Amino acid sequence: MRLSTKGRYAVTAMLDLALHSGKGPVTLSDISVNQGISLSYLEQLFASLRGKQLVRGIRGPGGGYYLGKPADEISIADIICAVDEWVEFTRCGGRENCRDGQRCLTHSLWDQLSDEIFTFLSDISLADLVERGQRETAVDTKGLVGNKQRAA
Numbered sequence: 001m002r003l004s005t006k007g008r009y010a011v012t013a014m015l016d017l018a019l020h021s022g023k024g025p026v027t028l029s030d031i032s033v034n035q036g037i038s039l040s041y042l043e044q045l046f047a048s049l050r051g052k053q054l055v056r057g058i059r060g061p062g063g064g065y066y067l068g069k070p071a072d073e074i075s076i077a078d079i080i081c082a083v084d085e086w087v088e089f090t091r092c093g094g095r096e097n098c099r100d101g102q103r104c105l106t107h108s109l110w111d112q113l114s115d116e117i118f119t120f121l122s123d124i125s126l127a128d129l130v131e132r133g134q135r136e137t138a139v140d141t142k143g144l145v146g147n148k149q150r151a152a
Helices: 005-019 028-035 039-051 076-082 107-122 126-150
Strands: 053-056 064-067
Touching: 005 028, 005 039, 005 064, 005 076, 005 126, 028 039, 028 064, 039 053, 039 076, 076 107, 076 126
Parallel strands: none
Antiparallel strands: 053 064
């Protein structure tokens, strides 16, 4: 079981949007170039994200996208669910017909794992990811500077 590119790309695109919020609208072309995601795929994803009001668009010259609500109010689970994607570990997709139409012995285990992942992703907001990225960049920058100084 893996999260498909649909869910991964939606989270990546939303994070790019969050990182550039406050600087005006962000175009899908910019996200496409920044993240290496095809423009047509982004258009499909953003149609779903717009439908769930996670983004809002401005048309015309100078247009683009903004977050539909503050980054601390958008969870990673919200994004993944908005693009009709979900991480499901049961073999039956939660229908409880895993084994010849009956519930299998390990159904509860895999169902609980799916719930745990949903809870985990619900507890992480876009703002959390932005903050993590800024901390990691600061650490990387300090590490690079330190390594360059040591090498000199």
